Amino acid sequence: MSTSTSAARPSGHVRRSARPDRDVTLLELLDRLLQGGVVIQGDITLAAADIDLVDVSLRLVIGAVDRVGRDLRGPVPAAVEAG
């Protein structure tokens, strides 16, 4: 359950822009995976029932923000603010 640097990186066809560093990319990933996408609603909802998404984003974001450094001093995705 490490939140640090060992996580696998995307290897698909999608290229990351060279310039933003890994942590900016992680913040963008968190923004999208936790706030975007198709959401399951209605009677068949079970989505995210037992995931503490605020906890996930906090753990990962704090790690990322610590490392982001000068370029983006302390961005926090709205996922955290909404919590």
Added chain:
Amino acid sequence: MMVYVYAITDDAPGPVALEGEGLGGQELRVVSSPGLAAVVSDHRGGLRSPSESDLWTHERVVERLMADHAVLPMRFGSLLETDAAVRELLRTRGVELTTGLRRVAGAIELGVRAAWRSAGEEPERAREDRGSGSDYLLGLLDQRQRARSLAERIDPPLARLARASRYQLLLTDHLPLSGAYLVDIERLDAFRVEVAELDEQISQAEIMCTGPWPPYSFAAAPPGDG
């Protein structure tokens, strides 16, 4: 046993070819209903403490699909009880999902963030403690004003290159603009060139482009679009 859903796609231009593994090393499967397919894997237990690599696993599954298909990514953590529930989702929301797939086909999402280059562009925190309340409010208004005029320079030329776009002002004090742009694949390079030019022209902010991403920010219908 539950079913984790990664993305919705259609069956054009052919059946979905699955590569790689899903969360927990599980095999990827397709659950289909006429015209639509969901890419899923079996899932044991909950997702109480997902790691960063779980997020990347979800992302990679979606990215691989995107190479050959129009894709609507699911939000991370989308679990359903059974394949029948997945089919029910495809059936009951078929129109919305088909419309959504048409909206994003042939396009990718690009992220754009503008960050103030120097601390001088940020609001004076000191006002919060020492100045009067009205000074502080004026400071906030000024900050909002400056973010808005920055966005008025950055967004129009980028939106012209995009199929759809949305942005937020001041997600934090340091980020006057955070945007997402749905861009035709053929315009990817032109879009990046435009971002680089804006970054050069605009001295007070650094402007960065990330992606291409699956169209997470455009998976839901825009307001007013049934």
